[in-house]
Amino acid sequence: MRRLLVLVALAPMLLADTCGDQNACNQPPPGVGAIVTDVQAAADPCAGQPVEHVVAWFTRQGTQYPLRCGRRDPRGYGYLHIRYDEGGHGDPVNDAAFRTEVANTLEHGMERLASGGTWRYTVKYNEAKAICNNAQYFRVVVARSPNLPDGHPAGIITALFYANQPDQYP
């Protein structure tokens, strides 16, 4: 019983240590409220901006893809969809950890055609990273073509964690 209590008490430290050793966590474990509070309070870069406004850039194999403001549901896509819809997937502008997941998945994820000029990229986390992110998979969907007159495509349509294997995988 005493051993169990010690384990429970040390769990957050053990978890953080495991993630740190394997460089699996890009963020503190859940419960470090200051970070979350900062993210929730962060400014919305799309306030007053048109749907095509670019708030960030992500790269795959040397090609840059924009993250545009987009809009919220029911036709949600882009930054506003990722940040706010369905309870919020994450904030790819103000949350460096989430932004890193988007960048890593786009660069290294398994590529599959979604339709037309749109592709999806999916990574499966190793055990340590799955614990850190409380998820097993991360996916980014990107409209890579055609371009707008600004010379770039619609770009990042969505990005999200999956607790379990997505229905369509990879």
Add this chain to the structure above:
Amino acid sequence: MAQTARPSGGRAGELIDALQGWQFPESPIVLDEISLQTPRDEWPPRIRLDYRIRGQRGRWEEEWGDELADGSVEYAANLMMAIVYIHLMDLPAPLPEHLQAAS
């Protein structure tokens, strides 16, 4: 400052033409019919999407707006279907409101 673009006449009709025959390969989502519910020269367009997921029929009817107003018609068609894709890709069946609309 955000502004709502107002495309010239005919874009809605060109968009619905560009959407004909669109499919999501390697997916359980089957697009049966994509139809324009507003005049071809009226913007914004109201578009009805009849689809199936694992045999269950859904109907998603929506007024689309400024996200499809800029760029080529091909750009708008691809963006619209990318948006549709992300909203349907993880569903085991059509959304309840889409099921009801299709019945």
